[in-house]
Amino acid sequence: MKISARQLKRKTYELLAVIGKALSSPVRLELLDVLCQGPRTVESLSDEIGQSIANTSQHLQALRSAKLIDAERNGIFITYSIADPQVLVLASSFHRIGNSRLPEIQALIRAFLAERHLLEEVNYKTLVQRIRRREVTLLDVRPTQEYGAGHIPGAISIPLDELRRRISNLPKNREIVAYCRGPLCVMSIEAVNLLRKRGFRAIRWGEGVADWLARGFPLNRGETA
Numbered sequence: 316m317k318i319s320a321r322q323l324k325r326k327t328y329e330l331l332a333v334i335g336k337a338l339s340s341p342v343r344l345e346l347l348d349v350l351c352q353g354p355r356t357v358e359s360l361s362d363e364i365g366q367s368i369a370n371t372s373q374h375l376q377a378l379r380s381a382k383l384i385d386a387e388r389n390g391i392f393i394t395y396s397i398a399d400p401q402v403l404v405l406a407s408s409f410h411r412i413g414n415s416r417l418p419e420i421q422a423l424i425r426a427f428l429a430e431r432h433l434l435e436e437v438n439y440k441t442l443v444q445r446i447r448r449r450e451v452t453l454l455d456v457r458p459t460q461e462y463g464a465g466h467i468p469g470a471i472s473i474p475l476d477e478l479r480r481r482i483s484n485l486p487k488n489r490e491i492v493a494y495c496r497g498p499l500c501v502m503s504i505e506a507v508n509l510l511r512k513r514g515f516r517a518i519r520w521g522e523g524v525a526d527w528l529a530r531g532f533p534l535n536r537g538e539t540a
């Protein structure tokens with residue numbers, strides 16, 4: 316049986332709406348942001364977002380039904396991961412559209428940063444130029460497993476909870492640019508505050524690896540530094 320152009324459009328939009336429905340929950344949006352950093356078990360995700368395991372599992376199933384994430388069983392544990400790099404691009408675009416079109420988001424973020432005296436941050440174009448000229452030390456303050464899952468080439472890995480102990484390993488003759496998971500992550504904010512108190516020149520990049528990939532730049536994986 317032939318399918319008409321109208322039937323094709325209607326069915327396609329119905330299927331696309333499944334993705335839209337999966338993204339209509341704030342809990343699922345946060346889960347997607349966390350999974351953009353690397354694979355996680357439901358137990359780890361539950362702790363991260365402050366939800367019960369049962370509730371987290373239900374939201375993960377909705378994301379999986381929309382083909383946004385994959386699941387792999389290893390014994391009694393199930394590990395969830397982003398289904399495709401394009402999902403990273405989707406997550407980044409979602410935030411960027413929200414930041415540009417919803418002034419309420421801009422106001423919330425600016426107020427949060429102003430209270431911490433961190434309104435100043437480097438934009439990605441300047442960051443790329445300064446990385447290429449080797450003018451900055453790029454510091455990834457996410458947990459080690461997230462760094463291994465994907466990080467900006469050339470970034471040094473010092474998780475936030477290790478920064479105080481390892482801060483003497485950082486050079487003082489170059490400005491440090493700290494980054495973490497993205498615009499709603501506070502790890503880089505805490506890192507910059509600590510670095511400045513210790514006499515380092517430090518600034519925050521307010522985006523993360525999903526945004527880096529969405530802008531067409533590659534990620535490195537599996538390395539330690």
